[in-house]
Amino acid sequence: MNKRLLRRxxxxxxxxxxxxxxxxxxxxxxxxxxxxxxxxxxxxxxxxGLFALMNFALAVFLMNFDYKMLQAYGNRFYVFNLIxxxxxxxxxxxxxxxxxxxxxxxxxxxxxxxxKLIMIVCLAAMLEDKVGKLNTLHDxxxxxxxxxxxxxxxxxxxxxxxxxxxxxxxxxxxxxxxxNLRVLGxxxxxxxxxxxxxxxxxxxxxxxMRLKVFLDPNVDPLGxxxxxxxxxxxxxxxxLYGKGLFGGTQSxxxxxxxxxxxxxxxxxxxELGFIGAVFLLLLYLVVLWRGLQIAKDASxxxxxxxxxxxxxxxxxxxxxxxxxxxxxxxxxxxxLPLMSYGxxxxxxxxxxxxxxxxxxxxxxxLLF
Amino acid sequence: MVENDxxxxxxKVLGVLIVxxxxxxxxxxxxxxxxxxDYYARLADGNRIRLIxxxxxxxxxxDRNGALLVNNRPGFTxxxxxxxxxxxxxxIARLSGxxxxxxxxxxxxxxxxxxxxxxxxxxxxxxxIYTIIEERKEEYPxxxxxxxxxRDYVLNEQGAHTFGYxxxxxxxxxxxxxxxxxxxxxxxxxxxxxxxxxREIRGVDGGxxxxxxxxxxxxxxxxMKPPVAGADLYLTIDKELQQAAEKAVDEQLxxxxxxxxxAVVLNPQTGxxxxxxxxxxxxxxxxxxxxxxxxxxxxxxxxxxxxxxxAITGEYPPGSTFKIVTGTAALTEGVVSPExxxxxxxxxxxxxxxxxxxxxxxxxxxxxxxxxxxxxxxxEMGNRLGIDRLEKYARMFxxxxxTGIDLPYESEGLVANRRYKELNxxxxxxxxxxxxxxxxxxxxxxxxxxxxxxVMGEIAADGKRFQPHMVxxxxxxxxxxxxxxxxxxxxxxxxxxxxxxxxxxxxxDVTKYGTAARIFAGFPIEIAGxxxxxxxxHGKDHGWxxxxxxxxxxxxxxxxxxxxxGYGAQSAVPIGRKILEAAFGLNQPxxxxxxxxxxxxxxxx
Numbered sequence: 001m002n003k004r005l006l007r008r009x010x011x012x013x014x015x016x017x018x019x020x021x022x023x024x025x026x027x028x029x030x031x032x033x034x035x036x037x038x039x040x041x042x043x044x045x046x047x048x049g050l051f052a053l054m055n056f057a058l059a060v061f062l063m064n065f066d067y068k069m070l071q072a073y074g075n076r077f078y079v080f081n082l083i084x085x086x087x088x089x090x091x092x093x094x095x096x097x098x099x100x101x102x103x104x105x106x107x108x109x110x111x112x113x114x115x116k117l118i119m120i121v122c123l124a125a126m127l128e129d130k131v132g133k134l135n136t137l138h139d140x141x142x143x144x145x146x147x148x149x150x151x152x153x154x155x156x157x158x159x160x161x162x163x164x165x166x167x168x169x170x171x172x173x174x175x176x177x178x179x180n181l182r183v184l185g186x187x188x189x190x191x192x193x194x195x196x197x198x199x200x201x202x203x204x205x206x207x208x209m210r211l212k213v214f215l216d217p218n219v220d221p222l223g224x225x226x227x228x229x230x231x232x233x234x235x236x237x238x239x240l241y242g243k244g245l246f247g248g249t250q251s252x253x254x255x256x257x258x259x260x261x262x263x264x265x266x267x268x269x270x271e272l273g274f275i276g277a278v279f280l281l282l283l284y285l286v287v288l289w290r291g292l293q294i295a296k297d298a299s300x301x302x303x304x305x306x307x308x309x310x311x312x313x314x315x316x317x318x319x320x321x322x323x324x325x326x327x328x329x330x331x332x333x334x335x336l337p338l339m340s341y342g343x344x345x346x347x348x349x350x351x352x353x354x355x356x357x358x359x360x361x362x363x364x365x366l367l368f
Numbered sequence: 369m370v371e372n373d374x375x376x377x378x379x380k381v382l383g384v385l386i387v388x389x390x391x392x393x394x395x396x397x398x399x400x401x402x403x404x405x406d407y408y409a410r411l412a413d414g415n416r417i418r419l420i421x422x423x424x425x426x427x428x429x430x431d432r433n434g435a436l437l438v439n440n441r442p443g444f445t446x447x448x449x450x451x452x453x454x455x456x457x458x459x460i461a462r463l464s465g466x467x468x469x470x471x472x473x474x475x476x477x478x479x480x481x482x483x484x485x486x487x488x489x490x491x492x493x494x495x496x497i498y499t500i501i502e503e504r505k506e507e508y509p510x511x512x513x514x515x516x517x518x519r520d521y522v523l524n525e526q527g528a529h530t531f532g533y534x535x536x537x538x539x540x541x542x543x544x545x546x547x548x549x550x551x552x553x554x555x556x557x558x559x560x561x562x563x564x565x566x567r568e569i570r571g572v573d574g575g576x577x578x579x580x581x582x583x584x585x586x587x588x589x590x591x592m593k594p595p596v597a598g599a600d601l602y603l604t605i606d607k608e609l610q611q612a613a614e615k616a617v618d619e620q621l622x623x624x625x626x627x628x629x630x631a632v633v634l635n636p637q638t639g640x641x642x643x644x645x646x647x648x649x650x651x652x653x654x655x656x657x658x659x660x661x662x663x664x665x666x667x668x669x670x671x672x673x674x675x676x677x678x679a680i681t682g683e684y685p686p687g688s689t690f691k692i693v694t695g696t697a698a699l700t701e702g703v704v705s706p707e708x709x710x711x712x713x714x715x716x717x718x719x720x721x722x723x724x725x726x727x728x729x730x731x732x733x734x735x736x737x738x739x740x741x742x743x744x745x746x747x748e749m750g751n752r753l754g755i756d757r758l759e760k761y762a763r764m765f766x767x768x769x770x771t772g773i774d775l776p777y778e779s780e781g782l783v784a785n786r787r788y789k790e791l792n793x794x795x796x797x798x799x800x801x802x803x804x805x806x807x808x809x810x811x812x813x814x815x816x817x818x819x820x821x822x823v824m825g826e827i828a829a830d831g832k833r834f835q836p837h838m839v840x841x842x843x844x845x846x847x848x849x850x851x852x853x854x855x856x857x858x859x860x861x862x863x864x865x866x867x868x869x870x871x872x873x874x875x876x877d878v879t880k881y882g883t884a885a886r887i888f889a890g891f892p893i894e895i896a897g898x899x900x901x902x903x904x905x906h907g908k909d910h911g912w913x914x915x916x917x918x919x920x921x922x923x924x925x926x927x928x929x930x931x932x933x934g935y936g937a938q939s940a941v942p943i944g945r946k947i948l949e950a951a952f953g954l955n956q957p958x959x960x961x962x963x964x965x966x967x968x969x970x971x972x973x
Contacts, residue, residue: 131375132374172382176375178378233411233412235397240401269397274398285386288390295379308379311382315386319389323392326397328396
């Protein structure tokens with residue numbers, strides 16, 4: 001990388017991202033060290049750390065390429081995405097009732113994680129010449145169909161969480177692309193009207209259960225309601241300063257399942273307290289804020305849309321995941337970006353941040 | 369760039385949204401951790417939250433008249449409440465001594481356990497153990513008694529193969545059924561109706577989420593979900609007829625010193641199974657509280673396979689009961705007329721095969737041949753029909769495939785045919801002698817007792833074949849009808865009514881002057897029947913008897929097989945007679961004998 005590029009690097013974003021990843025490694029270590037046999041005690045941390053480093057190296061390397069090259073490959077990415085999602089349905093391993101995993105040698109990958117970023121790239125490429133021209137429902141239809149196909153495949157897996165992320169990305173990006181606000185309002189109204197149909201014909205029993213549990217955790221005190229109650233106890237009992245790293249009783253004594261993946265925020269809340277939780281949320285705010293700034297400064301429509309798409313995705317993940325652990329969002333099983341243990345999710349999010357930085361590197365004028 | 373201001377304006381909106389999101393999350397964290405922090409800290413400290421599952425009682429089984437067949441009773445389970453501190457070796461040793469469970473077993477259960485619900489150490493303990501633990505609580509810290517409903521098969525061995533049994537779900541079943549909401553530790557139906565209708569009768573488990581103190585004692589209830597009882601099954605079985613059939617089989621087995629048998633009783637006009645017996649049997653109660661390995665190996669090592677429901681899983685050569693199929697085919701295909709006399713010299717003139725005891729009946733017609741079960745006559749029918757037409761009619765009767773009864777592990781049986789020979793034998797050619805064997809139900813043909821009953825039932829019901837079934841209706845715990853099983857007509861024999869009539873007449877004569885006449889002498893209700901003796905390469909022949917009655921308005925069909933019982937007339941027919949007596953209420957002293965005899969057409973209700 002040459003000096004010019006280095007000088008333009010978005011250090012704020014880089015530091016905030018690195019901060020979250022480092023915090024993630026510490027918390028994963030804390031969450032897994034008790035309930036894992038001694039010889040594998042640091043297996044999760046090592047694995048996550050290794051992939052973080054590899055991803056970081058890959059990101060640095062990718063800085064040499066201009067993100068604008070991606071635009072030409074939009075449709076190919078799109079087809080690849082569909083094939084990948086169909087492959088999951090055909091050859092996937094199921095976990096907890098959903099087919100989400102494909103084994104690639106020793107690594108099990110979760111294509112729906114990658115598909116979010118791929119979807120952002122395709123959609124940005126597709127929307128690029130439609131900016132400011134989304135005035136009627138008719139204009140919006142092709143865009144909706146474009147996102148709708150992979151959306152349905154993900155929903156079929158069934159992966160309700162990821163399909164909702166698709167919707168967040170879609171709405172974030174068409175909003176930024178200047179969609180007529182009346183059309184947008186109409187869609188939301190229709191969505192409200194269609195929900196009962198979705199409830200009756202599309203949602204699986206366990207998905208409905210999760211929504212019901214969200215409204216009243218006591219509906220299923222032995223199942224997902226249990227997660228919510230335990231997670232709230234873990235976070236609440238952390239109080240202002242937390243119980244200290246490795247000191248959480250709820251998360252350490254295995255009261256809280258999946259504490260290194262979807263419920264990692266509960267460990268943060270319990271061990272680092274309100275201060276730690278706020279610190280982490282502020283780090284996210286920095287990342288998201290930079291995302292919007294990069295969108296503003298981007299040199300072309302494609303870059304702007306990409307940046308908005310990535311920011312929408314990250315923001316939605318943070319909202320739903322953190323909200324879920326604190327009982328204000330339903331349990332949908334989407335990870336906390338850069339925090340939750342999981343190779344697919346980590347890779348996707350670091351690549352997303354790398355893409356943001358790439359856009360920043362190629363902005364038209366120097367701000368320094 | 370176009371509409372830059374518009375874009376920046378929208379970015380601002382997104383910016384505000386993002387700040388709002390983070391603000392809401394921070395606010396919520398503050399609420400939980402600062403405002404309510406003490407409350408949650410107390411919950412976490414006093415440790416902790418426990419789940420005490422409340423297993424839903426499984427649905428009850430009733431017979432067709434509402435008599436109790438399978439119920440639940442309360443049982444005490446000794447469990448350990450997982451605590452923050454491990455349970456001391458001393459307590460484990462004391463518990464081991466009390467429960468007679470090895471220390472290693474208890475430790476293994478503790479080690480294998482994850483999560484928060486109680487660790488079950490021993491299910492269904494006796495009340496004295498319950499008393500000891502309750503009275504000396506301080507000696508058993510962390511030990512709790514859970515009340516669970518335990519399956520109670522009030523008839524013990526009787527009906528065991530129909531009702532089935534329950535037991536804890538295993539890893540394979542869990543893997544398959546996880547999506548349906550089954551969890552580790554669940555009790556699941558493994559066999560019989562318990563298995564087939566598990567989803568309906570299992571109910572929905574509930575539980576309590578309680579806060580417990582350091583000793584594992586519940587202090588506060590945080591959440592509660594009452595269990596929902598499972599739906600009840602109203603079976604097609606008639607309890608008294610079932611018991612009479614069980615008794616008839618047992619008495620006969622003891623009398624002739626045989627060990628295995630099966631009987632099926634059904635209503636040919638509806639497909640309702642009224643009784644089903646398989647011997648030897650097992651006691652399903654053994655499984656309800658965890659069968660010991662000794663008891664299990666005893667069942668497994670029994671050479672007569674008590675765990676098999678021979679009524680639907682056992683495959684036997686149909687023997688002469690197959691002459692019903694051959695005879696129907698011969699009449700319908702017109703290869704013989706009812707009047708034609710065929711000369712039985714004791715053996716057939718092409719291939720020297722004859723009657724079992726070598727007797728020669730001389731000139732006989734169709735009805736006489738059926739009544740006396742004359743082999744030579746039916747060899748000739750096989751000769752005239754050929755194997756392909758025999759196969760066609762056997763399949764028309766529904767042989768060679770499962771009946772689809774609502775019980776697991778039903779066998780298909782086998783219809784003798786050319787293709788089977790080609791595929792399974794080095795010399796794949798079909799020989800006339802094999803057609804002869806097939807015509808009298810030997811050779812390759814195999815049927816289950818249920819299939820044998822179905823064939824007889826089709827003749828009884830003038831060619832109609834109804835779906836056999838075990839359950840009349842499923843009724844929810846709220847008393848609402850969940851599902852009702854109406855008779856389902858599966859097929860109708862493509863046979864002229866007159867030909868069926870002739871077959872019926874022949875079968876009627878079996879009990880008048882034919883092979884079952886001696887034992888049915890003086891029977892007050894007109895019965896049609898057919899005996900059979902199935903050659904058994906591994907030992908004595910199997911004895912068959914199929915029958916229906918009353919002859920003019922049949923509503924009861926019986927099929928009986930006695931493994932290695934010898935001639936059907938001697939082994940199976942006496943059982944059949946007793947079952948028919950019970951079905952028509954003739955087996956008990958009747959205060960109003962006259963009126964009973966006047967209208968014997970209804971099976972006892």
